[in-house]
Amino acid sequence: PSLSHTHRRPRLMRPELLSNARLWATASTTTRPAEQATVPATAGSESGLRLARFAGSAFAALGSTSQAKAAAKTGRLAVNGQLAEPARLLVAGDEVTLSGGRALPSALQDPKQVAARAAALEHDGFRIWFEDDELAVVHKPAGVHSKPYRGARHLEAALPALLGPPCRSTIDALPAPSAVHRLDCRVCGLILVAKTRDAAAFLAGELAARRVTKRYRALLAGGIGGGGDPFEVREAVGGRPSLSIFKSIEATPHLQLGQLTTADLEPRTGRRHQLRLHAAALGAPILGDDLYGAPSGGGAGASLYLQSTEVRVAHPSGGGGAAAVHVKAPEAARFARRRERARMGWEWERRHGGRRAGDIRMVEWGGRREGGARSHEIGRGAARSAAVAMAAAG
Structure with a gap:
């Protein structure tokens, strides 16, 4: 070496x-007074109310279930005077205490x-x-x-x-x-x-409350139609209703895939792997997604061409009013490099590989118009895909 x-x-x-x-x-050594909350009579064990969920809403100092879980794991949450796990089921009348420590x-x-x-x-x-x-x-x-x-x-x-x-x-x-x-x-x-x-x-x-705007940039392995207009994808994820907005930005010819589509994606619901599943349901999975159908060729763990590029949210000090935080970031340089590689491969094959530009057709499909936006209704297991036809030279 x-x-x-x-x-x-x-x-x-x-x-x-x-x-x-x-x-x-x-700063973590600074403490605040202990707080207590009583589980109301409307909440019983049959309702499945767990400590983390109750504490996250009952104590403003926590504010979320994830923060309540962290507090329980560091010994700051007790039920009836006894330290308890985040998943502890509560019954009406239970006394929940949040200690004032801020354990790091x-x-x-x-x-x-x-x-x-x-x-x-x-x-x-x-x-x-x-x-x-x-x-x-x-x-x-x-x-x-x-x-x-x-x-x-x-x-x-x-x-x-x-x-x-x-x-x-x-x-x-x-x-x-x-x-x-x-x-x-x-x-x-x-x-x-x-x-x-x-x-x-x-x-x-x-x-x-779904008041946070999040947008993503993706490279998709195939065409999605839409003609550059935003359209809805309503494929259920995990049996739950889900909604994403897709918009095609640029189409790049690709020898093996027929087309790479640069698209902006906006999840309106927050299901696990929602954008990846919705792209796959359109027949154009995200490039590099070896789980849902479009490996990038780099093996397991290779680049997934999906990036969070925009977020907009009201600022806490504005109380949901006019004050807002809005950040837009440019796409990562590797997106442009991948498009350029696809173009170069296409051009080389067109000039030297015996194929003509017209030999590869990129067939887009569209959905019916709903309220000015294109809406693709996709049934489970019956997703329509972009068709790519390659005819042999000669």
């Missing part, structure tokens, strides 16, 4: 990373380790698009989980070094910045992060 491989130069770490991690660790998760207790993880994340393309005392909008690189997952690398393990702690109110600050929604590990792009309890509760409410 060469010298460069046996003696790697250590990754440079900005001093601010360690400073931020230490500030978050210090064990993975974040060593500022040097947090800063090292942050430096690695920056090297992979992490970027802050917006930040203030209450929230942030950041770019999550592909290959990183949004939240803790089976010991794998995740975004939240580095956020205390990457984001400054809120200076407005340390009492209201979360123990560490928290992603309020998820992106799949292989998906890159914009993600909302809360820095205070009030912001976490507000953003969770906006997401639940």
